[in-house]
Amino acid sequence: GAVVSQHPSWVICKSGTSVKIECRSLDFQATTMFWYRQFPKQSLMLMATSNEGSKATYEQGVEKDKFLINHASLTLSTLTVTSAHPEDSSFYICSAIRDSQETQYFGPGTRLLVL
Amino acid sequence: GENVEQHPSTLSVQEGDSAVIKCTYSDSASNYFPWYKQELGKGSQLIIDIRSNVGEKKDQRIAVTLNKTAKHFSLHITETQPEDSAVYFCAASREPGQAPLGGSQGNLIFGKGTKLSVKP
Numbered sequence: 001g002a003v004v005s006q007h008p009s010w011v012i013c014k015s016g017t018s019v020k021i022e023c024r025s026l027d028f029q030a031t032t033m034f035w036y037r038q039f040p041k042q043s044l045m046l047m048a049t050s051n052e053g054s055k056a057t058y059e060q061g062v063e064k065d066k067f068l069i070n071h072a073s074l075t076l077s078t079l080t081v082t083s084a085h086p087e088d089s090s091f092y093i094c095s096a097i098r099d100s101q102e103t104q105y106f107g108p109g110t111r112l113l114v115l
Numbered sequence: 116g117e118n119v120e121q122h123p124s125t126l127s128v129q130e131g132d133s134a135v136i137k138c139t140y141s142d143s144a145s146n147y148f149p150w151y152k153q154e155l156g157k158g159s160q161l162i163i164d165i166r167s168n169v170g171e172k173k174d175q176r177i178a179v180t181l182n183k184t185a186k187h188f189s190l191h192i193t194e195t196q197p198e199d200s201a202v203y204f205c206a207a208s209r210e211p212g213q214a215p216l217g218g219s220q221g222n223l224i225f226g227k228g229t230k231l232s233v234k235p
Contacts, residue, residue, distance in 0.1 A: 032156070044151065046159065091222055
């Protein structure tokens with residue numbers, strides 16, 4: 001089956017620093033990758049849709065300058081949380097799809113804690 | 116760690132019939148169980164969730180049941196319509212904030228999805 005990895009699995013950083021999270025499709029080429037965030041006591045929320053070679057499409061309320069997404073290749077998308085603050089502490093999950101007719105495959109997630 | 120199994124992987128029903136998707140989980144400490152709907156080519160959206168202090172939750176044509184003793188939960192869609200056709204994912208976790216620092220126990224663990232087709 002298709003495998004999606006994320007790195008790092010968890011990270012602790014100081015307030016004001018930037019953190020990069022990688023999402024990789026290991027055994028397939030992903031035309032589209034999605035980034036989600038899980039808020040405390042809430043469920044997963046879609047942040048943005050990322051297509052290889054084009055700008056990401058952000059959901060309403062998500063700051064594109066705060067959450068930079070780069071989808072430079074068909075197997076790698078990165079999410080950079082810029083100038084992180086404690087309220088950015090969360091669980092970030094990516095998923096990837098091979099083509100629009102297929103299901104998505106979730107990564108294992110990255111837990112971010114901003115001190 | 117938590118492991119979530121989802122069945123069936125594909126499901127085809129006639130319009131108007133009911134559809135049931137089942138998930139089992141392994142971590143008895145899991146207490147949050149959301150369901151997501153993914154339309155082809157799009158990201159997933161939460162459709163309903165349930166916490167372990169209730170056994171059933173209903174929202175119009177969608178309901179979720181939870182059996183903590185047996186560690187399984189199910190999604191029920193009644194009076195299915197063609198627009199219900201999608202891939203559905205279940206997930207399980209402990210509520211965020213209940214995991215030790217650096218641990219993964221608070222993370223959502225997903226089932227592999229069920230592709231539901233509703234035939235007109």
